[in-house]
Amino acid sequence: MKFTISREVLLYNLNQVSRALSTKPQMPILTGIKIDVRSHIILITASNSEISIQAKINASQQVLIEEEGSYVLPGKYLLEIVRKTDSDNIVFVSFEENSVKILAGKSTFTLNMMEKELFPYISFDETDQKITLDALNLKQFIKKTSFATSDSESKMVLTGVSFTSTESKLEATATDSFRLAKKFITENIETPNISVIIPSKSLDELNKIIEEIEENVDIFFGKTKVLFKYMNISFLTRLIEGTFPNTNSLIPTEYLTSVTFNKNELVSAIERASLFNTGDASNVIKLTIKSENLVEINSSNSEIGRTSEEITPISISKFMTFQIAFSSKWFLDAVRAFDSNKLTIHFTGEIKPFIITGEYDINHLQLILPTRAI
């Protein structure tokens, strides 16, 4: 096995693939990166129990393939070598029985191979169930839903984002049973009927790989896995088995009153109001509509003290004295998912869920359950 590759090309692809390297794998072989050198292509693959990532690099001016071969190298050290070298090109060549020589300018690294027979076989084959989204849209789906999934593995289906589609609508929903995030698109999409739950951790890794550019991502749905193809990268994740709760009935459609805020003012006020909230359990703040021009946000902690913030809303659909208590963390998570700078909170009652919408965030809403008042 022998090939020469541009450092820049190799580093980009190793960085992408290494997101699937596990630091604490059940199988030590999964700390390795597999490199398959074929006549005109190099495949670089890493995998852990959740996701597998493969980069395809074609022979080109920047990639010269002289001899085929296949081997697994320790991922962490391979990545460090390529990061730290300042040579434009790097040569990989088999050396003795069980090692690879990596030549980079005045540096020579002799890296022991791992046992390639132990590396699992991973199929990145395409399926018939295909949706094509552009990268910007896919990133929006992830950004606006993934954070609202549950951390607790006691209800496994809630640790993932539900993607469902019928005809020309694709909808993503996440909930941890205290809050809910929903985003859908209906235009410019052809979709088979699908209903899957994708682990939110996988989506967060995928989101790091996909850039904010106009580039298509092909998504292939299988029975237990889903494959994303973006540029030269194939990203495979397992699906979560089970039935996602039907959440559409939870979303109110009639409101008592709707209050519109400047997003940045609202975020700053909530952040300050929750300064004395320590830990997860006690992060409750109280929002009170005092007048047409004044909303007050309060919190209190018997040990530390009290906070009070005044904020002038942009508009109120219908003035009424109204008070509601909720988690500042859930609220901030939800508000930060919007791109609009004008947000509207639609209240349905002092102990009923409320929803947030954004002026320019179409087909997207966040729902939050109130907490018992403090």
Add this chain to the structure above:
Amino acid sequence: MKFTISREVLLYNLNQVSRALSTKPQMPILTGIKIDVRSHIILITASNSEISIQAKINASQQVLIEEEGSYVLPGKYLLEIVRKTDSDNIVFVSFEENSVKILAGKSTFTLNMMEKELFPYISFDETDQKITLDALNLKQFIKKTSFATSDSESKMVLTGVSFTSTESKLEATATDSFRLAKKFITENIETPNISVIIPSKSLDELNKIIEEIEENVDIFFGKTKVLFKYMNISFLTRLIEGTFPNTNSLIPTEYLTSVTFNKNELVSAIERASLFNTGDASNVIKLTIKSENLVEINSSNSEIGRTSEEITPISISKFMTFQIAFSSKWFLDAVRAFDSNKLTIHFTGEIKPFIITGEYDINHLQLILPTRAI
């Protein structure tokens, strides 16, 4: 108690003083910041078992004092409030029996006081034993020595930097018994006879407070403490008791050969050569003078593999075949302490200590003990 202060002035001083806040204090009161409001001055003080820091803020256009008083507030929350508010000015006023109202624009914080009687009395009084250094010089002393102190508390004196002075020479020495760093100045200084050991952690905190500007720092030496006065900040640290070893006899004055390198090339080569060194114990690299124009740096790890770096020295005083093994971590620490881009390593033997000097780093040397060859 009532005063109004510019947010900017308060934030700067709270950031400085809060370096003495302990997150895990033996005494809960030391999580607090003491604020003394007097007729024309505000004192802000924090303290832990090692260091105490006090900022003096005079009444001015930016600081309006209306009523005197003294209280201790929880440091973490006070700092967070001032950080998060966007109001230009902040008003502090006593409220009810045991709290302080903090008014900042549309925000109101009511912060419970801590028991001020529990806050220890700290004397920031000046002593007769005084040295004045400029900030740039003092930062150099810290940067070039502090890292070489010992982490282990088994030899307590080695966890500090020894400062000694006689007549017009001030010298700082640090050693963990495997390496040694020394820096002194002889010019433009009048100094009493002193011999103290200052904890390296205290020096590192002091270094964060002092900026790289031409500003004097007055240093007052006491029997158990040393006080640094910089701008409006007083920084007090305890001294380490005990006798620092006499290290002058360890430093060789005759060399077998001296090799001069470009610092950046040397750092990159050592970093790459030590890529397979994992953990502290095994970070040994081997340096070999191969010819007048070639120095090789190697390391090896039976599990991962081997590295080899070639580097062309700028000059060699006397060519001889020579090989030495040492810790890459100690070497990198030492080399990074230099400001010069041309460094010379002076070798005295394959199993004898070597020293490093820099073209423009006058009165400064680093010494490293070799390790048994690998």
